Amino acid sequence: MHTRPWVGNDIVDLAEPGVAGKEHDRRFMERVFTPAERDRILSAPAPTVALWHTWAAKETAFKIASKLREGVVFAHRKFEVGPGADGRSRYDAAARRLSDWVSVRFEDLEVRVRWETARDYIHCVGQLVRRDDVQTPVAISRGPRRVLAGILHHDQLLGGVLTRAEQASVHSGASERARLLARRLMDRWDLQGAEIVRLWRAWGWSPPLVSHGGQPVAGFDVSLSHDGRFVAAVLAGPA
Numbered sequence: 650m651h652t653r654p655w656v657g658n659d660i661v662d663l664a665e666p667g668v669a670g671k672e673h674d675r676r677f678m679e680r681v682f683t684p685a686e687r688d689r690i691l692s693a694p695a696p697t698v699a700l701w702h703t704w705a706a707k708e709t710a711f712k713i714a715s716k717l718r719e720g721v722v723f724a725h726r727k728f729e730v731g732p733g734a735d736g737r738s739r740y741d742a743a744a745r746r747l748s749d750w751v752s753v754r755f756e757d758l759e760v761r762v763r764w765e766t767a768r769d770y771i772h773c774v775g776q777l778v779r780r781d782d783v784q785t786p787v788a789i790s791r792g793p794r795r796v797l798a799g800i801l802h803h804d805q806l807l808g809g810v811l812t813r814a815e816q817a818s819v820h821s822g823a824s825e826r827a828r829l830l831a832r833r834l835m836d837r838w839d840l841q842g843a844e845i846v847r848l849w850r851a852w853g854w855s856p857p858l859v860s861h862g863g864q865p866v867a868g869f870d871v872s873l874s875h876d877g878r879f880v881a882a883v884l885a886g887p888a
Contacts, residue, residue: 657712662877693735
């Protein structure tokens with residue numbers, strides 16, 4: 650199971666109410682972050698950015714874990730984000746270079762994440778580390794998988810029509826736009842008839858996935874997110 654290209658993503662709208670200065674909310678900090686994470690956030694050059702980097706990394710890792718663990722609960726502090734979320738460069742000894750990848754660990758899973766940080770948003774993208782990749786972090790970016798990411802502002806127009814099955818998964822305008830964005834990314838592959846849906850399982854609705862005829866398409870994974878003015882999508886498939 651760990652050899653599939655499991656991906657996750659999370660986007661944070663930095664203009665949303667309550668985002669700025671959240672590092673001063675002591676109860677929130679103690680509930681969400683480990684002591685080591687709190688220390689790194691509060692000592693970072695830009696604590697607010699470091700906080701939401703760390704938050705988005707946890708969200709991204711949780712989305713991956715929820716595809717591998719039925720009924721997993723999002724206990725934030727159990728998703729431990731390693732050094733690097735504060736934006737400082739660090740040396741990756743295994744790859745022998747400065748690395749922007751940061752590890753998030755949950756139980757026996759490891760997810761490596763990285764961020765795109767703009768003036769008004771933070772976007773985090775993560776991939777599950779395969780068992781044979783543990784000693785070679787650079788394999789994530791050089792492996793035989795292609796990972797595409799897209800971000801859409803609410804003022805940007807995006808055409809397209811969802812299928813009936815896709816519409817059944819829609820719960821808001823942002824949810825619809827995220828699926829349309831994922832469909833646009835999916836056009837890079839020849840996946841005629843494929844859909845971005847959630848399937849009903851014994852434990853409830855699955856996370857979004859690439860489906861054809863009601864079955865997951867082998868070798869592909871998708872992740873959707875939205876916050877405030879932005880929606881984002883990540884799609885992974887064969888290179």
